[in-house]
């Protein structure tokens with residue numbers, strides 16, 4: 001058992017559940033006790049973490065990323081989405097080997113742990129290597145093979161099924177597999193129907209990009225006479241559990257459809273800003289009762305995987321967009337990065353801290369000039385904290401970082417491997 005003592009606790013169950021000083025007891029993968037006051041005697045614990053001056057909260061959940069794209073971070077910036085993809089990203093991605101994706105994901109894992117992320121939803125390729133990196137790093141992840149209708153469309157089905165049989169529920173239950181049809185503009189209705197059938201057959205959810213750009217919205221409208229959301233409804237996609245990334249271009253009916261079918265939305269404000277895609281109607285989605293989580297998208301359109309920055313950007317973006325400082329207050333932004341993310345991924349047992357929940361916990365060191373004075377913990381976490389304030393990270397009851405030292409990843413080795421990969425990629429263009 002592990003004891004975390006002398007710690008402030010923001011469990012994200014309700015704002016009033018904040019504990020100014022208390023302790024957390026972890027047995028195996030789960031939290032067994034959270035309480036106010038003096039911790040019990042430390043002798044009976046395998047490990048005691050003295051967390052004086054720190055705040056414990058649920059690990060952050062990144063609901064949409066492409067982890068191995070860390071390899072392309074900074075390779076091509078300041079371009080429109082389709083030009084960026086077609087001329088820069090896709091040609092480079094063709095050169096990525098399975099081993100490259102392993103090291104790219106390890107780089108992402110190191111960055112995520114060091115910025116307080118404990119769970120991420122990933123869509124990419126060579127996903128067996130991504131899964132191996134998840135297993136090694138100790139993180140939790142929802143993984144899917146990106147599926148694009150076309151020459152590799154059939155192979156994507158085979159790989160998705162393989163990923164499911166090899167990895168679903170593996171790594172001590174830290175890996176869930178989903179199906180990942182890329183988007184309505186890259187997958188025909190026939191192809192999507194086959195994805196829907198397979199998802200039903202395997203009993204798993206679907207992760208897809210929807211309405212990321214105005215161009216996509218217009219293309220779908222031209223082709224099918226409908227918005228992307230209403231087109232996908234007609235195809236039958238929302239009969240399955242769906243995690244929808246972006247949803248930037250939605251009309252009122254679309255919002256109603258997403259709410260009616262309990263679609264989880266992954267909002268990626270920084271990627272949408274950097275690619276100048278647009279501003280998702282997040283306040284309206286939340287108002288309609290849609291579960292909106294947060295994602296960074298790939299590191300090459302962000303350009304980092306820092307969820308603390310992301311939740312601050314989310315709050316500030318919607319405030320300024322609507323000229324309403326009351327929109328997305330601090331606690332709600334934190335909810336989007338934790339409990340909403342868990343619901344969007346339909347992952348039971350994460351997103352809040354209470355007895356019975358999985359021990360995915362971060363300890364944020366508040367002994368920093370920018371975290372004084374202490375009027376309100378949630379405001380400090382949402383608006384003042386930095387990724388580098390995250391001191392300790394646990395996933396599934398296992399310590400992945402303590403005192404900012406990673407326990408499962410050799411950072412120097414990751415940097416060395418990534419440098420080698422990038423030298424090879426650059427010399428091949």
Ligand SMILES: [Zn+2]
Pocket residue numbers: 064065066209245297298
């Ligand atoms: Zn994406």
